Amino acid sequence: MTEKVLLIDDEVDFLENLSERMRVRGMDVSTAQTTDNAIDAVESAEYDAIVLDLQMPGMNGIDMLKVIKERHPEMQVILLTGQATLEAGIEAMKLGAMDFMEKPADINSLTEKIKKAQAKKMLIVEKKAEGKVKDILASKGW
Amino acid sequence: MNNASPDNREGVRFFGTVSASVSHEVKNVLAVVNEAAGLLEDFTVMAERGMPIDPARLKRAAQSIQGQVRRGDTIIKNMNAFAHSADAPEAGEDHETDLAETLRLAVNLFTRMADMRQVSLALGEVTPAMSRASGFDVIHLLHGVIGAAFAAMSAGDALTVSLTGRDKGATFTLSVPGRSVAPPGDAEFTALARRLGASAETDENGALAVTLAR
Incomplete structure (x- = not known):
């Protein structure tokens, strides 16, 4: 199943090259170069995974992660950073990031994490749907 | 340490x-x-x-x-x-820093800082000027004033830094259209400015003039 990914980074060349590599691997990739564009993208479409740069102009990745998780708690976010410090990694995971990777990232590890994100999101969506069905059944008294 | x-x-x-x-x-x-x-x-x-x-x-x-x-x-x-820029002068050498080159370097080094704040940093008019202060100290001083200016700016604002050579020193001028640029108030900047014999004050047009003795 095709993974739907949103890639957020302010480096144009990085976005173009990585998104092309992901497409070569069969993924459906959208990109956002600014945090405003990223928020619009998150609001207008569903993604299996979001790959987010930790240091973005205007709003840092941690703040962006908070915004995404507040609005879409089921969204799976993988943070990418130039300097992966333990503190930043712990903070990101506490805020609900699915994973944390240092740049330059290995495409195979990233692909693996995106596949895991997709599986995790499907599980959350399925559980949500199951809960809704149970609620409907309970309310109708069938 | x-x-x-x-x-x-x-x-x-x-x-x-x-x-x-x-x-x-x-x-x-x-x-x-x-x-x-x-x-x-x-x-x-x-x-x-x-x-x-x-x-x-x-x-x-x-x-x-x-x-x-x-x-x-x-x-x-x-x-x-x-x-x-932090190199010690050779023994007996009469060390002088080229302030125009130093300002160019500072602008290059701090452009990423500007990008992260979604503001711009540009070099204005530059006239030749020399100083006995070390290049490292001058860049440190500029970091203080440029950083303080960035902190008071909004996304889209543009900071221009120019340099005017004078007989007994030089003046860096920091200006942001539509805004007044204030000198930094922290103890680190005050101590560094005192050590370099530098002064920083906002002129009637809202630009910050940082004057460095030769």
Whole structure:
């Protein structure tokens, strides 16, 4: 199943090259170069995974992660950073990031994490749907 | 390090701040090179499997690598010049710092800081000026005033720094259209300015004039 990914980074060349590599691997990739564009993208479409740069102009990745998780708690976010410090990694995971990777990232590890994100999101969506069905059944008294 | 004087500690901390920013930029360059080289590898695998590859895609990836090598080279040259700005003068040498070159270097080093705040930093008019202050101290001083100006700016604002040489020193002028630029109020800047014999005050047009004795 095709993974739907949103890639957020302010480096144009990085976005173009990585998104092309992901497409070569069969993924459906959208990109956002600014945090405003990223928020619009998150609001207008569903993604299996979001790959987010930790240091973005205007709003840092941690703040962006908070915004995404507040609005879409089921969204799976993988943070990418130039300097992966333990503190930043712990903070990101506490805020609900699915994973944390240092740049330059290995495409195979990233692909693996995106596949895991997709599986995790499907599980959350399925559980949500199951809960809704149970609620409907309970309310109708069938 | 615990035995270092407060001046030295501030200096080392400032050197660390700039080094961290530069290393982050270098990592970004490597990340782009990594993806562009990986893309070329992907194309090679596709070609081996008999899939047609558009030469324009290969060219774009190669150009991306070349562009990043140029970018990385500039970043490292700036870092090297910054590292050498702290060199001690040779014994008996009458050391003088070229303030125009130093300002250019400072603007290059702090452009990423501006980008992160979504503001712009540009070099204004520059006339030749020399100072006996070390290049490192001048960059540290400029970091203080530029950083304070950034903190008071909003996204989209533009800061211009110009330099005017004078007989007994030089003046850096920081201006932001539509805003008044205030001098930094922190103890670190005050101590550094005192040590360099520098003064900073906002003029009637709202520009900040930082005057450095020769």
